[in-house]
Each structure stands twice: as structure tokens, then as C-alpha cells.
Amino acid sequence: MGYPHKPHPRETVVLSRHFGEADARTYKGWVKRGGYEVLAQALAMEPGRVTDIVKESGLRGRGGAGFPTGLKWSFMPKEKNKPHFLCVNADESEPGTFKDREIMRWTPHALLEGSAIAAHAIQAEVVYVYIRGEFTEPWDFMARALAEANDARVFGAIKIYLHRGAGAYICGEETALMNSIEGKRGNPRIKPPFPAAAGVFGMPTTINNVETLAAVPQILKHGAAWYKGLSLSSPKSTGTKLFSVCGHVQKPGNYEVTMGFPLKDLLYDLCGGMRPGRTLKACIPGGSSVPILNREETESCLLDYEGVVDKGSMLGSGGVIVFDDSTDMVYQIMRLARFYAHESCAQCTQCREGTAWTTKILERILSGRGTTADLDLLLDLSENMTGKTICVLSDSCAAPVVSGIKKFKSEFEDYIAGRRKPVMVA
Amino acid sequence: MSTELINLTVDDVPVSVPKGTLVIEAAKQAGVLVPHYCYHPGLPVAGVCRMCLVEIEKQPKLAIACATQVAEGMVVKTQSSAAKSARTGVLEFLLINHPLDCPICDQAGECELQDFTFQEGRPATRYSPVYAKRFNPVEDFGPDVLYVPNRCILCTRCVRFMEDVAKEPVLNVSERGDRAFIGIHPEARLDHPWAGNVVDLCPVGSLLSKDFLHKARAWELDKSASICTGCSQGCNITLDTREGVVVRVRPRPNLEVNRYFICDHGRMSYRWMNRGDRIEAPLVRRGGELHATDWDEALEAAATLLRGAARRGVVLASPRASTEALFFARELFRARGGDWRGAFQVVMGEEAALAAVPNLALRAERAPNARGAELLGYGRDYAAAVAAAETAAVLLVLDEPEIAGRTQGALIYAGTVLPAGGRGEAGGGGGGARDAQVVFPIASVAEEEGTFVNRDGRVQRYFQAKPTPGMARPAWWVFSELLAILGNGDGTEARVATAAAAFDRLASSVDAFRGLSYTHLGLAGVPASSTVPVPA
Numbered sequence: 001m002g003y004p005h006k007p008h009p010r011e012t013v014v015l016s017r018h019f020g021e022a023d024a025r026t027y028k029g030w031v032k033r034g035g036y037e038v039l040a041q042a043l044a045m046e047p048g049r050v051t052d053i054v055k056e057s058g059l060r061g062r063g064g065a066g067f068p069t070g071l072k073w074s075f076m077p078k079e080k081n082k083p084h085f086l087c088v089n090a091d092e093s094e095p096g097t098f099k100d101r102e103i104m105r106w107t108p109h110a111l112l113e114g115s116a117i118a119a120h121a122i123q124a125e126v127v128y129v130y131i132r133g134e135f136t137e138p139w140d141f142m143a144r145a146l147a148e149a150n151d152a153r154v155f156g157a158i159k160i161y162l163h164r165g166a167g168a169y170i171c172g173e174e175t176a177l178m179n180s181i182e183g184k185r186g187n188p189r190i191k192p193p194f195p196a197a198a199g200v201f202g203m204p205t206t207i208n209n210v211e212t213l214a215a216v217p218q219i220l221k222h223g224a225a226w227y228k229g230l231s232l233s234s235p236k237s238t239g240t241k242l243f244s245v246c247g248h249v250q251k252p253g254n255y256e257v258t259m260g261f262p263l264k265d266l267l268y269d270l271c272g273g274m275r276p277g278r279t280l281k282a283c284i285p286g287g288s289s290v291p292i293l294n295r296e297e298t299e300s301c302l303l304d305y306e307g308v309v310d311k312g313s314m315l316g317s318g319g320v321i322v323f324d325d326s327t328d329m330v331y332q333i334m335r336l337a338r339f340y341a342h343e344s345c346a347q348c349t350q351c352r353e354g355t356a357w358t359t360k361i362l363e364r365i366l367s368g369r370g371t372t373a374d375l376d377l378l379l380d381l382s383e384n385m386t387g388k389t390i391c392v393l394s395d396s397c398a399a400p401v402v403s404g405i406k407k408f409k410s411e412f413e414d415y416i417a418g419r420r421k422p423v424m425v426a
Numbered sequence: 427m428s429t430e431l432i433n434l435t436v437d438d439v440p441v442s443v444p445k446g447t448l449v450i451e452a453a454k455q456a457g458v459l460v461p462h463y464c465y466h467p468g469l470p471v472a473g474v475c476r477m478c479l480v481e482i483e484k485q486p487k488l489a490i491a492c493a494t495q496v497a498e499g500m501v502v503k504t505q506s507s508a509a510k511s512a513r514t515g516v517l518e519f520l521l522i523n524h525p526l527d528c529p530i531c532d533q534a535g536e537c538e539l540q541d542f543t544f545q546e547g548r549p550a551t552r553y554s555p556v557y558a559k560r561f562n563p564v565e566d567f568g569p570d571v572l573y574v575p576n577r578c579i580l581c582t583r584c585v586r587f588m589e590d591v592a593k594e595p596v597l598n599v600s601e602r603g604d605r606a607f608i609g610i611h612p613e614a615r616l617d618h619p620w621a622g623n624v625v626d627l628c629p630v631g632s633l634l635s636k637d638f639l640h641k642a643r644a645w646e647l648d649k650s651a652s653i654c655t656g657c658s659q660g661c662n663i664t665l666d667t668r669e670g671v672v673v674r675v676r677p678r679p680n681l682e683v684n685r686y687f688i689c690d691h692g693r694m695s696y697r698w699m700n701r702g703d704r705i706e707a708p709l710v711r712r713g714g715e716l717h718a719t720d721w722d723e724a725l726e727a728a729a730t731l732l733r734g735a736a737r738r739g740v741v742l743a744s745p746r747a748s749t750e751a752l753f754f755a756r757e758l759f760r761a762r763g764g765d766w767r768g769a770f771q772v773v774m775g776e777e778a779a780l781a782a783v784p785n786l787a788l789r790a791e792r793a794p795n796a797r798g799a800e801l802l803g804y805g806r807d808y809a810a811a812v813a814a815a816e817t818a819a820v821l822l823v824l825d826e827p828e829i830a831g832r833t834q835g836a837l838i839y840a841g842t843v844l845p846a847g848g849r850g851e852a853g854g855g856g857g858g859a860r861d862a863q864v865v866f867p868i869a870s871v872a873e874e875e876g877t878f879v880n881r882d883g884r885v886q887r888y889f890q891a892k893p894t895p896g897m898a899r900p901a902w903w904v905f906s907e908l909l910a911i912l913g914n915g916d917g918t919e920a921r922v923a924t925a926a927a928a929f930d931r932l933a934s935s936v937d938a939f940r941g942l943s944y945t946h947l948g949l950a951g952v953p954a955s956s957t958v959p960v961p962a
Binding site: 341342343345346347348349352353354355356357364369373383384388 | 580
């Protein structure tokens with residue numbers, strides 16, 4: 001990936017090719033690397049043609065849901081009766097995910113170029129880049145890059161604005177993000193209407209993740225067939241994907257591999273394996289919101305949308321959180337639940353009350369005062385919290401709890417039975 | 427909404443509803459109440475309480491009935507095990523931070539959290555008593571609203587009412603997660619003229635009326651459909667009485683008039699209905715003093731005055747009087763071929779519109795039946811009528827005790843109260859209700875059945891909510907009885923026994939009301955004939 005490590009030979013560096021090159025951040029440096037060439041070509045193309053190329057490439061959303069990008073663009077009204085908007089989701093708030101941050105830090109122009117191409121494809125005149133509030137450094141680089149690109153007048157009639165988040169996880173949810181841009185409380189909206197019908201300011205809107213848009217110029221440059229060819233297993237998952245690996249590996253960081261790359265190789269080869277004397281216990285493959293994989297599942301998992309689903313989890317945002325055998329899974333799951341309880345927007349009952357209640361039960365188990373009924377209760381609460389709310393924050397809290405209890409039940413039982421020393425005071 | 431009809435079934439009951447209808451409304455048509463908290467037909471859909479989850483065939487997930495539009499052939503199951511267990515789950519979540527202080531909560535008995543918990547909640551909580559419940563102190567939101575955050579289920583009805591209906595967004599949801607509560611702008615008060623509606627909208631006991639605080643338990647209340655007397659808008663209300671005392675006024679939905687709301691002025695205009703200083707017996711003047719008597723003597727005394735009056739009379743009427751009373755007061759002169767003049771005066775006040783609802787406001791004219799009086803030929807030139815009264819043979823004053831006017835003729839007063847102060851003080855020796863020859867005790871709007879005509883010409887019924895004090899009778903009865911005693915040989919002397927019959931008599935003789943009856947009016951009222959011009 002280039003930074004902080006040299007690219008590993010097994011990586012496929014497309015998006016991360018220029019990571020670590022400070023010069024790539026400047027407009028001149030980016031143009032020197034071939035930047036903004038395809039933007040000029042794209043702006044001269046029929047918008048529908050751009051969408052078709054992206055459709056052909058098989059590019060799917062890199063933010064978590066994996067929705068086909070070209071298809072999403074094609075939902076925008078063809079007859080333009082209202083202003084169209086493009087929102088760029090640079091909120092990257094999913095714990096364990098830090099790929100968009102690197103794209104904005106090292107190749108801000110790649111994002112800007114991709115955004116302008118997407119805006120052209122969906123006939124949007126305005127682009128809002130919603131950047132996570134904590135991203136101070138990426139913000140500076142994005143602001144500088146935007147100013148330089150504006151001076152060079154590369155965007156034609158398209159106007160790009162940077163919008164800064166204020167630190168809410170939920171503002172990474174697409175409709176909450178739109179509310180936030182509008183100056184409202186960042187609450188997810190009920191769908192329908194979908195953003196393509198009524199998004200930001202009630203106008204037709206497309207929202208894409210940073211990594212998705214950064215890949216668009218590459219697709220236009222090298223062709224849909226080339227991108228489609230970047231696939232090691234499922235033909236439904238194409239291109240390269242940045243994986244943010246963190247946790248108990250020797251070399252955490254971002255790694256860009258072709259879709260379908262074995263998770264085992266990512267961890268043991270690219271990331272240098274576990275710390276000395278330690279073995280893998282569990283892994284969350286797609287950011288904190290997806291079910292936890294145990295060692296067997298992790299080591300047989302292929303990193304594409306279908307491969308991870310086969311193992312009972314989701315590719316999500318590509319935030320790989322690795323736990324070795326020193327990990328207290330109960331504590332980790334409590335930390336995740338506590339995060340969701342803190343970040344719940346408080347709209348839906350199940351989420352507002354369920355995330356907090358789940359946290360309390362887990363804290364009590366960790367304090368040595370749990371009961372065997374607590375595990376059934378946690379599972380039942382999780383059932384009530386899954387698939388019943390406006391957005392998936394509630395589901396995200398339930399996923400690690402359910403998979404954690406299923407796969408690491410003995411650790412919970414150790415606390416409940418008093419075989420393990422309490423680590424919390426509740 | 428389109429006229430195209432969509433067919434669906436709700437719990438096996440087939441219904442046809444206009445395209446665009448929400449499943450929750452379609453279910454109502456099928457006789458199924460889907461439990462809900464955040465949904466309210468008068469507010470924008472929020473879809474946050476997740477209580478109205480129902481199963482819809484061929485849909486992978488449960489759907490909220492309040493935000494799902496009907497589709498042709500849709501099969502909705504509100505009682506499937508998945509839907510029921512989801513709602514039971516929501517109820518359990520709602521109750522974990524709820525104080526369960528129903529015994530001291532004003533909402534108990536009319537609380538939707540209680541109702542639905544009894545209906546489909548868990549018999550016991552699984553929330554350990556070890557865990558603390560969310561606690562926040564009671565807040566004073568405004569002149570009549572208290573916020574008890576501990577009972578709040580964050581349905582956001584109040585927030586949406588202030589933001590989207592009143593257009594004065596002073597409330598919000600503050601904080602996140604289970605710390606969330608309803609916040610108020612630090613420099614604002616919940617003092618909008620329509621703010622009291624948030625208390626009605628609150629499905630639990632979180633927003634309370636200070637006026638009603640700890641006054642009564644819901645199950646002690648008798649409820650009567652009525653019409654607000656606060657202004658000429660004619661908002662439909664319910665009078666809540668406890669042991670014959672009006673303790674609360676609440677809006678009664680009428681989509682044509684006030685939708686689901688009433689203003690605070692109307693909400694608070696009920697205390698006069700409980701006055702204790704009422705006239706309880708008919709009074710006749712004997713030897714210069716008013717003496718209590720029975721109805722026979724009082725009616726006979728009034729009839730004698732009217733018979734000798736050469737049929738020249740002036741009626742000064744309150745625009746709060748029922749249409750029926752106004753009609754028979756007029757007929758005392760008009761039906762007998764007399765020369766009469768009627769007038770009313772209207773107290774004026776500030777107008778206060780409810781921003782998002784067209785044609786709904788607290789009207790400047792604080793008179794519920796001014797339009798009805800106009801349709802019956804009463805004029806607005808009150809001063810001229812008072813002047814004319816001086817030389818009239820008979821002055822009939824209907825419930826306007828303070829400004830009865832002077833007359834050299836006979837004064838008959840029908841009212842609920844006599845003015846304070848001794849004889850001569852009010853009228854300077856020549857007027858005032860205390861100088862009447864005959865005084866009739868009449869029922870107030872809360873004590874009789876009748877109709878008002880609102881400013882848009884809508885004829886609306888109100889019902890008796892409490893007993894009349896002493897010997898008081900509805901004014902229509904008094905005047906119709908008097909008319910029967912006087913007689914005029916054309917059959918109108920037939921006695922009138924009920925308010926419905928009184929209205930029928932009115933409808934048969936006044937064009938604007940032609941063809942109407944209490945049955946037609948129902949609880950929602952109908953417009954008077956719009957073709958009849960208002961008499962000048």
C-alpha cells in the first residue's frame with residue numbers, strides 16, 4: 001500500500017499506488033501522474049455512457065452495503081426537472097476502518113476527480129463531500145487540493161463543497177448524512193423515499209463512498225473490462241479493495257488486494273501474522289458492524305462480497321479487526337455494544353433502549369454478576385433489535401453480540417460461573 | 427390523494443382505500459387498530475417508535491404500518507407471531523426506563539403505553555432491578571405544560587407539532603441514545619397560543635397540563651361532545667366532567683373545522699361553566715322586589731307582559747346563546763306578527779392562527795354563535811338596538827346581564843347569572859338585569875343540548891355535559907313554552923319537548939337551516955345553506 005509499509009508484492013496497487021508520495025497531493029503532482037485526464041474525457045461524454053462503463057466494470061459500493069455503483073447512478077431521474085446532487089460519504093466512522101482517510105490524505109485529487117466524473121454521470125451540479133469531523137489532516141489536504149483544482153478549472157460547471165461532520169457515527173448513514181448537510185440533527189430518514197428520488201434538500205441525490213469514487217477514474221482510464229478482470233473468485237465482486245487491518249497483527253495498515261483474496265494470506269502474509277507466540281482467535285472482517293468470524297472461518301474466508309457472506313459475515317467497509325488468543329472476547333463485545341449505545345441517534349425504540357440495555361448486561365457479566373439467563377436474554381434482545389429499525393445501527397450492535405455468544409460462549413460462561421476474575425465493577 | 431381505489435386485506439378483512447393511503451389508516455377502515463405511538467394523523471410521519479410493525483405477505487422484513495403505503499393485493503397481518511413478538515419487544519424496551527408510576531400519573535387510564543402493554547406486553551420485565559433507570563428532573567416548559575422526562579418514550583409528537591404544525595420549533599430531541607430527552611430552547615418557553623395540544627398529543631404522561639394536574643383520574647371522567655365557546659371558529663371539543671364539574675377541555679377531531687387541535691384560549695375557557703353564583707329559580711317582581719317562584723307563575727307573568735306589549739320588542743342576545751334559543755326569542759315577537767329588533771355584541775380579542783392548518787385560528791370574534799344569530803336576523807348594531815330598547819314595549823335580554831340596557835317598557839331577562847351589585851348600580855336606576863320584571867334561570871352551554879353556527883356557516887351540535895343547577899332550563903324551552911302560552915292560533919303553540927324538536931321547528935321556518943335535523947348534523951355538523959345571504 002505504500003505507507004507506512006512498502007507495497008507487498010501480492011498487493012494490487014490501484015488506489016494506493018501513490019500513497020506515501022507527498023507530491024501526489026498537489027495538483028501539479030497529480031497531473032504529472034496522469035490525473036484529470038479522464039475527467040476531461042468523461043465531461044465530454046454522454047452522462048449515460050459514463051454510467052454504462054461503471055455498470056460494466058462491476059464496481060460495487062465500498063462503504064459497506066456493496067450496492068452496484070452504476071446501477072445506483074442509473075436510478076437518478078433521466079429527465080432533469082430538479083437540481084441533482086452528489087454526496088460523497090467521507091465520514092468513515094465505522095470502527096476499524098481507515099481506508100478513506102488514507103485516500104484523502106495521499107490522493108485527494110483522485111477523490112475529487114472521481115466525484116466530478118460521478119457528478120457528470122448523474123447530471124449533478126453540486127457535490128458535497130461530507131468529511132468526518134475528526135479528520136483534521138485529511139480535511140486540510142482535501143481543502144488544499146480542492147482550491148488548486150478549482151484554480152485550474154478542471155470541474156467545468158460542477159461545484160464541489162467540503163462539509164465537515166461534527167463527530168457522530170450515525171452521520172455516516174447516508175440519509176443521516178443528508179440531514180446533517182441540511183443543518184438538521186443527523187437522524188436517518190425512513191425509506192422510501194430513496195435518495196435518488198428525494199435526497200439532500202429533497203432533491204434527487206446519489207451518495208457514494210470515497211473509495212468507490214476514487215476507483216471511478218481508474219475504471220475510465222483502463223476500461224471496464226480491465227476492472228472486471230480484477231477478480232479472484234466471484235465474478236460479482238470486481239476490482240481492488242482497500243482493507244484496513246488493525247489489531248493483533250505484526251504489521252497493521254491498509255492493504256489493497258484484488259477481490260477474492262484469501263483473508264488468511266492477508267493476515268499471515270501481508271500483515272506479517274500474529275504477534276510472536278500468539279495465535280489467531282477471531283476476526284471482524286468488515287468493520288465493527290458485522291458478525292465476528294472465528295479462527296476456522298477467518299482462515300478459509302475469501303475477501304469478496306460473496307466470500308465473506310459464505311462465512312456468515314459481511315465484507316462491509318473492509319475494516320479487518322484481528323483478535324489473537326490473548327483477547328477477552330466478552331470485553332471486546334461489550335466495548336462494541338457500548339460504542340453503539342453511545343452513538344444511537346435515539347429515534348427507534350429498539351436501538352435507543354436495546355443498545356444501552358445490551359451494554360448493561362455485558363458489563364454485568366464482566367463484573368462477575370451475570371446469570372445464565374443473561375445469554376438467552378442478550379440473544380432475544382438482539383433478535384428484537386435486528387431488522388426492525390430505520391437504519392442498521394441496531395442490527396450492527398446485535399451482530400457481534402449474537403455471533404460472539406454463538407462462537408465464544410464458553411468465555412461468557414466463565415465469567416458467569418466465576419471461573420474468570422471479574423474485570424469490571426458494575 | 428387519488429380517487430383510485432386499492433384493494434387489500436388486513437387480518438383477512440378486505441378493504442378498499444384510496445391510493446396513497448397508509449397501511450395504518452387502511453387497517454382502521456378494516457376495524458383494526460395497529461398499536462402505535464409516534465404516528466398521529468395530524469402530524470408528519472416519523473416512523474420512530476417502531477410499535478406499528480406488521481407483517482406484509484411477500485415482504486422479507488416486518489414493515490411499519492405508519493410509513494407503508496397500501497398496494498393492490500397487499501395482505502397485512504397485524505396478529506402474526508412475528509409482528510406480535512416485535513411489538514412485545516418494543517413495549518419491553520419502552521418500559522425499561524419508564525418509572526411505572528401510574529398510580530400518581532395523570533395519564534393513567536388514558537395512557538397508550540398502559541393500554542398496549544396490557545394488550546400485548548410482557549407480564550414482567552427482564553430488566554434487572556440492579557440497573558438504574560434513566561432519571562431527569564421535571565421541567566417547566568411553559569404556562570400550562572410540564573415535562574416529566576422519566577415517562578417520555580421519545581415519540582417526538584410534541585417536537586413535530588411545534589415544528590411542523592405550530593411552526594414555532596422550540597422543542598427538540600436532545601442528547602443521543604438512551605440519554606435522549608425532549609429539550610426546549612434555552613431562551614424559549616412553550617407559550618405558543620396552541621402549545622397546549624402537545625399535552626393531548628403525548629401518548630403517555632410525559633407532557634402534563636398544569637391546569638389539570640392531579641385534578642382527576644381518567645376513569646372518573648364523563649365525556650361529552652361539545653363546541654368551544656372561545657371564539658367563532660367552532661372547534662369541536664370534549665368536555666370532561668367529574669361529578670358534574672367541568673375539569674378539562676380537549677379537542678374532538680373534526681377534519682373540517684379544527685382537525686385534532688384546539689387553542690389554549692379555548693382550552694382554558696371552561697371555568698365559568700362551574701360558577702356557583704347561578705340563578706337557580708325563576709324570579710318575578712312583586713312589590714318592587716324580585717321573588718323566587720315557580721315556572722308557571724314566571725311564564726304567566728312574562729306572557730302577560732308580552733301580551734300587553736303591542737308586539738313591539740327588542741331582543742339583546744348573547745352570541746353564546748344556542749341557535750334554538752335565538753330562534754324562539756325572535757319568534758316571541760315575529761311569529762305573532764310583531765315588530766321586533768334583535769342585536770348581539772361581540773367581544774373582540776387577539777387572533778392567533780395555527781400556522782400549518784388552513785382556516786384554523788383563534789378568531790378575533792370571541793363569539794361561538796354570531797353567525798347563527800345573523801342567520802336568524804339579529805344585527806350587529808348593538809348600540810342602535812340598545813337605543814331602540816329605550817322606547818320598546820318589551821326588552822328581552824338573553825344572557826347579557828351587565829349591559830341589559832334601559833327601557834321604559836317591560837324588561838324580561840333570561841340568563842345564567844345576575845350581575846353583582848345592588849339594584850340601580852348596574853344600570854344607573856333604569857336598567858340592568860336586576861331591574862327585570864321577570865328573570866328566567868337558563869342552562870349554560872355545558873348544561874343543555876343545542877347548536878352553534880360557526881363563522882364558516884357550519885351548524886354543529888353540542889351535548890349536555892352536566893346537570894342544570896336548581897330549576898334552570900334551556901333557553902329554547904323557556905321561550906318555546908312562552909310562545910305556546912301566548913299562542914297565535916296557527917298551530918305554533920304546540921309545545922316543544924326536546925332540543926331536537928326545537929331545532930326541527932327552526933329548520934322548518936328558516937331557509938338557511940331548511941332540511942337539516944339533529945340526525946343530519948351528527949357529531950361533525952354540516953354547513954348551513956350557503957345560498958341564503960346574511961340579512962343586513
